[in-house]
Amino acid sequence: MKLQYPATPQRTCAVHLVYVPKLRCHSKLLGKEIWRHGGRGVGHGRDEGVEEGAEPHDDSELTYSKHSASVFCVSLDPKENNLAVTGGEDDKACVWRISDGETLFECTGHKDSVTCATFSHDSTMVATGDMSGLIKVWKVEDAQEIWSFEVADLEWLEWHPCSHVLLCGTADGNTWMWKIPSGECKTFQGPNCPATCGQLFARRKRSFGYEDGSVRIWDLKQGNTLHVLKGADAHTGPLTCVSSNADGSLILSGSVDCDTKIVNTTTGKVVGVFRTESNVSKASKREEGKRRPTRWSRLPLAAVGYLDGTLAIYDVSTQTLRHRSGIVQLLWEDNSPVVYTCSLDGAVRLWDSRSGKMISEYCGHSAEILDFALNKDASIVVTASGDHKAKVFCVQRPDR
Numbered sequence: 411m412k413l414q415y416p417a418t419p420q421r422t423c424a425v426h427l428v429y430v431p432k433l434r435c436h437s438k439l440l441g442k443e444i445w446r447h448g449g450r451g452v453g454h455g456r457d458e459g460v461e462e463g464a465e466p467h468d469d470s471e472l473t474y475s476k477h478s479a480s481v482f483c484v485s486l487d488p489k490e491n492n493l494a495v496t497g498g499e500d501d502k503a504c505v506w507r508i509s510d511g512e513t514l515f516e517c518t519g520h521k522d523s524v525t526c527a528t529f530s531h532d533s534t535m536v537a538t539g540d541m542s543g544l545i546k547v548w549k550v551e552d553a554q555e556i557w558s559f560e561v562a563d564l565e566w567l568e569w570h571p572c573s574h575v576l577l578c579g580t581a582d583g584n585t586w587m588w589k590i591p592s593g594e595c596k597t598f599q600g601p602n603c604p605a606t607c608g609q610l611f612a613r614r615k616r617s618f619g620y621e622d623g624s625v626r627i628w629d630l631k632q633g634n635t636l637h638v639l640k641g642a643d644a645h646t647g648p649l650t651c652v653s654s655n656a657d658g659s660l661i662l663s664g665s666v667d668c669d670t671k672i673v674n675t676t677t678g679k680v681v682g683v684f685r686t687e688s689n690v691s692k693a694s695k696r697e698e699g700k701r702r703p704t705r706w707s708r709l710p711l712a713a714v715g716y717l718d719g720t721l722a723i724y725d726v727s728t729q730t731l732r733h734r735s736g737i738v739q740l741l742w743e744d745n746s747p748v749v750y751t752c753s754l755d756g757a758v759r760l761w762d763s764r765s766g767k768m769i770s771e772y773c774g775h776s777a778e779i780l781d782f783a784l785n786k787d788a789s790i791v792v793t794a795s796g797d798h799k800a801k802v803f804c805v806q807r808p809d810r
Contacts, residue, residue, distance in 0.1 A: 468774035470801040474511050476504050481794035482525050483781045489533035491785040493550070494792050496800045497524030503538040505550065508792060508802050515553035520544055526567035530574055535590065537576055539567040545578065547590050557591045565606050577616070579605030585618055587630065598628055604648075609661065611654030611675065617661050619649025625663050627675055637678025645669060662712065670714050684714060684724055711763055713749055715740050721751060723763050739779070743788040750791060750805075752779035758791050758803055772803045 479499035486508070487493040493514070497503040503517035503524045517524070517538045526539035535556070539545045543564045547557040563581035570577065574590045583600040585608060603621040610616050614631045623645035627637040645665035654661045654675070662684075663671045672682035712724045721740060740751045748769065749761045756775030759768055777796035784791055791803040 469772040469803060470774040471804045472508065472511050472802040473774075474504075474506055474800040474802075475798070476506070476513055476516075477502075477798050477800070479523075479798055480777075480796040481780065481798065481800050482523060483527050484783050484792050484794040484800055485528040486783045486785055486792060487529045487533035487550075488531060488786075491790070493529070493533070494783070494800065494802075495527045495529065495536050495538070496794055497527035497538060497540075498794075498798075499523045501540065503527040503536070505536060505548075505553075508790065511802075514550075515548070517546060517548055517555075519546065519555070519558075526564060526578075528567065528569055530569045530590075531571055535569075535574065537567060537569060537590075539564045539578065543580060545576075547576065557588075557593060559586075559588065559593070561586060563604075565604055566608060568608065568610075570610065577608060577610075579608050579618065583620065585616075585628075596630070596633060598630075598633065600626060606649050607651045609652040609654050611658035611661055615658060615675070617652045617654065617663075617673075617675070619652045619663055619665075621648040623647055623649065623665060623667070625649065625652065625661075625671075625673065627661075627678065637675070639663075639671075639673065639678065639680065643671075643680050645671065664714065668716070670712075684712070684722070711747075713740055713742065713763065715751075721749070721761075723749075723766070739782065741782070741784045743784070744786075746788070748788070750782075750784055750788075752782045752793060754778045756795065756797075758782065758793060758805075760805065770806070772805070774801050774803070775799065 477496065477498040477500050481496050481498045483497045485495050492507060492509065493505055494508050495503055495505045501520045501522060501524065505514045506512060520540040521544055522540040522542040524538055524540050529536055534550055536548045536550055537545065541564060543561040545559050545567065546555055548554065549556050561578065561580045565579040565581060567578045575587060576590050577585065577587045579585045581604040583603050583605055585598040585600065585605050587596045588594065600618060600620050601622050601624060605618050606621055607619040608616060614629055615627060616630050617625060617627045619625050625639040626635050628635055645663065645667050647665045647667035649663055649665050651664040652661055658675055661673045661675055663673060670684035671680050674681050714722045740749050742749055747763045749763050750758065751761060752758050756773060756777060756779055758772040760770045761768055775793065775795040775797050779793050779795050781794040782791055789805055791805055793801045
């Protein structure tokens, strides 16, 4: 089956990388595998995707059907978790209520597939970005477009977690930062290759990953690089994610070379590597903090997702591989060992990261889930799919 994923590295990656903070790391490679589980035979899903024309059992509470093509991204408003914004291949984004599916407004005027759509920290603004590099910001209260700007082909787009500051990375290697709505701007010039991912890990610091395998740590206020990881310290393939711990002392970088590197942000040194077996030919990893950069699990675990459908759970303090199971995308529940995943078979699953066992499963999509979001109390999951739909799932857990 040919998947119509957007062509940018960040959107082509189908899974997340998650780092769990406040842990010590040691300079050694991974060794022991404690538990492993393949994707086949899990629940009633299928690894190869839902067959065309099939009508799956639908566990969702609500289906949003206002898009006319694949839905590539979804985000929930962080303040109340009442609104969702979805962006799709139909060159628009939609802001809608998850309680009844009513569309509040459509974000139109884009020239290509909308691959980035996200709320500001206070839920008063929505930023949408398309593959061609056209970025728009909308005021949620009156549905008015208040700012727009055009850059090179868009790789990623994020709000600052505490202010009306918008950041993006582009295919020409530049990273942009704007104050919204004034448009006051700074640019951070990287190497002559795409700036594929970014992560704010301290009040004024940001780590950016690039297609050449390098990682650069920037001081956003001064506009200069603090550390550059290249050469032997760099990855051998394009970066797909960077992710930091809570205090910003450590970051993880993920790449198509299948390695995940642990970097000390004070010294700029690589202090550890998570490495998979040789049979994992391709890996594509993304940080969980992209949607909720300040929400982290407090367990001594890191979860790494790969494009081949593998989920690996690591004990960070000992850097040992604890579990592996077949998935596409993941999010941690805050202060909990529960990992939420979605997959090419159109299902959402909950896993206990301590045992590697599946807790529950929710189906309903007739195509691949391309993105999903989790609300604050982890009771609602909103999904975006290649079947042109978004769905709202109410997640029930025995311990609730």
